[in-house]
Amino acid sequence: MTRILPLLLLILTALAAAQTVEQEQQPIPAEPEIAEASAEEVLDIPPGDISPLAGVDLTAPGDITVMDHPDDSGDRLIVSFSPGSEAEYADLFAAYIIYRRPAGGSDEEWTNVGVMPVGEGTQFVDGYDPDFPVNIGESYEYRVSALYLDETEVMGEPVIAQEVASGQWFHQGKVRVLVACLIFLGLIFYFFSRARMGATMYLRPIAGIEAIDEAIGRATEMGKPILYVPGLSDISDVATIASLTILGRVARKVAEYQTSLIVPNRDPIVYTVAEEAVKQAYLEAGRPDSYDPNSVFFLTQSQFAFVAGVNGIMMREKPATNFYLGMFWAESLILAETGSLSGAIQIAGTDAVTQLPFFITTCDYTLIGEELYAASAYLSREPMQMGSIKGLDSCKAILMVFITAGALMSIMDLLAGTQTLSWLKNIVTTQIVD
Amino acid sequence: MKRTVPLMIVLVGGVLMIIQYFIPHRISQDIFDNYTIWVPIIGAFALALGVGSLTRLHGHKVRNKAPNWPYSLAVLLPIYLMPIFAFFVPVSFGGGMDEPGFYHFAFMHIQVPIQSTMFSILAFYIASAAFRAFRAKSVLATILLLTAVIVMMGQVPIGELLGSWFPKLGLWIIDFPNNAAKRAIGLGVGFGILATQLKIIFGVERNWLGGAGE
CATH class of the missing domain: 3.40.50 (Rossmann fold)
Structure with missing residues (x-):
């Protein structure tokens, strides 16, 4: 029986393979045509009528400021701008389009590096898209346009970036991780040295x-x-x-x-x-x-x-x-x-x-x-191995003290309606930046 | 030498990886990328060793007509036939690139359904494991059973029909007591990982070196 089963499986496989060879390829049904809605339909404008924005003097987004992105490898820039007439015509506004070219480049060099749909604010991080990388130390020129639903695009004035992209040598958001690592390393090495000196260490049985x-x-x-x-x-x-x-x-x-x-x-x-x-x-x-x-x-x-x-x-x-x-x-x-x-x-x-x-x-x-x-x-x-377990337990004890203190203070603040030692609570409650 | 070189590679690599975590600069990122690119390269070579091990094991069984040796044949034949079909007969026997070949057929119509079948067995095993876990043999087991009933009833529409507190209580159990326990385990695991990595980086743990460890 055990010999027949694999052979049967192989025969079935071969038969099924032969079946697929005989199968004729089914014609792929043509995809149904999707009619694109025109701007008039979106805006509920009767065909032939002019856009409600016709003749309106629209202001373009301006006050562009470009800053280097903090804590990165030097491949991102933050582009901020103030809105134009979009707030006034919010129902007709669609998106901001961000253009970039090397500083002093020609008009043909303007590249659309990003689109920010309505509701995504007025700050754009350039460099996320691998198709349009930001180079370290290169100066760029930016302009932002406002696109309305009737396809009217109001182009802002070009501005030379005030800063260039540069990489940082320390991630400011990881200070707490560094401090915790140093404490942990210190404790581990302390218990390593104690183990080397022959200190007796008890580990609870598992x-x-x-x-x-x-x-x-x-x-x-x-x-x-x-x-x-x-x-x-x-x-x-x-x-x-x-x-x-x-x-x-x-x-x-x-x-x-x-x-x-x-x-x-x-x-x-x-x-x-x-x-x-x-x-x-x-x-x-x-x-x-x-x-x-x-x-x-x-x-x-x-x-x-x-x-x-x-x-x-x-x-x-x-x-x-x-x-x-x-x-x-x-x-x-x-x-x-x-x-x-x-x-x-x-x-x-x-x-x-x-x-x-x-x-x-x-x-x-x-x-x-x-x-x-x-x-x-x-x-x-081995003593060194035992030392590492002791170091690990010490770190957990420190963390338990922090968590207990944070929980107690939170409860007290909740009852009293106060905000005491919020910096201490933040140590354990604020998310670490990655 | 056999022991020192791997230990040095691990020490230098480990310390570099720790430092680069805090340095977002491109140079640091490039070092990280160049270091980690070795992993898939070594993996590709190791795969050949793995296939060699499987061939040796099952070849030995087939040659010696060991018990259940036809199963070994069922392992060896597809291992070597699949690459042959993939490389030399990429299209169907009938011809034409549009028609799927045997490799495609074997993968889509044999391997994938078999894997799905194995996965679907999980549903039955969960039922039997739940039956075993939820037997109210002690006070703790009874608490577990009651908690499980509340959480499960809170996830299905009938629970809300029985009482609007069912879903709320179920969610509270998941969000607070359950989450607290998961985070406690997570913290322990995090520290355990860190301690193990340090032991390896600084050469305290050498068992991973195999024959070179002692």
Whole structure:
């Protein structure tokens, strides 16, 4: 039966392919013509009548000021202007059109660099459109026109830009990020140095990590393999790197216990790193001969094809223990539920908040968020690794103080109708500019 | 040497990436672009290694007539046939660029429906997982069950018919208690990512180096 199924699939594929060859190409129906509404129709002017703007002396937008865009690489300019007669004839106004040419250029060099429909204000950021880039240090000339619904365009006077575009060497909006980074770095290095000096550090036990040994032991006793899925993301994802470090520790124990390991990978770079990590773990355990080169393999880059492949492995090989550590998306529940049906003990860990409920429901143990990143330190018990966890906890404590203080002050202000220490509240409530 | 060179690359690259985040200048952006352009290049080479690994694994199974070996054949044949059809027979056998070829057919009428089928299984698994999660075995599980009922009823029209407070309460649960928990996890994750990156940049965490790590 197992031999017939794939052959049947191939035959069906070939038959279906032949069918498509025979199919005649269906003629593409002609697109219905869309009649464009004329300005008279939009304005509800009877055909042949003249526009209500005819003979009106319209004023063009003016007072153009051009400034360099702050905190950029030098590829944007801010064009501001004051409106003309648009406020008076707001019902008939359509959009502002911004023109640009190199300073002192000819009339043919005017380029339409942007259109601002009605209601979008009187400030335009030039340089967003990659078709019309702004060059660093180049002087430009701008003019703004007002376009009305009857296609009347009132052209403003050209103005030479007061400033040229220039790149900045520091992003002013990221001062708070820098300060926070420095505090965090300082704390991390402080705890690194304490760890080096031999300070004892206590880490609260995490059930999911404590269960890893037990899960490997169970697989050894049952004589069944262990399945380890290092997530579906690529190597640039920190969750994947955290997963690979845990894989090394798990593989070492697997090698010591002489159990078989299956590591399917979705990303080819992750596959190469995982292969090296497992190979090294067997070497460290003193059992390089036990390493099976087929235990770590690349499966496919397609998300659901990968799920189908891993589910197939679960149902055929019946692993005693499944590890899902790393980044997961919609496939998390399909993997974990199939693993649960196969009767395996399951340990999951991810920083994807949306997938955590699925893992918590279907797995025996789940490493929630940061626990995934702490797992490596827990498993290795190296002082430097422990120091990083302590530094991380200290940063969280500082943040908790800020959040609690902000919340308390907000409640007090709300009750008393006052505004005390708003600068402190803004530290945690104002969005950081990216 | 085998260990020092990768560690130096990571240290220099990591510190550069941290610094460039605060510098919006074009020079900084160019350094960032030139550094990150290596990722897809390495990925392309690694893909060949990945396909080689898959071929070795399944080729071994087919050669040794291992259990379920026909499945391995079903993996290997499309892997090599699809590129052949894509490169050498890009149009249909009947001729003409307008008619879709076998590659297009196989992708649109075999792979896409199979993937959709896999995705649709999720609906059934969500139902079974929800059944398992919402069994009121303890006080906490009962609270979870009640919360879930309120949130779900608040999302459907019948909830509003039963009481206008249903959608309001459902939204309040999503916006406040649920959001607070999500942000708490998010903060922890953010710090965890930062700590892991620093450990890698400064060489405290070396397991990712594989054989060169020790």
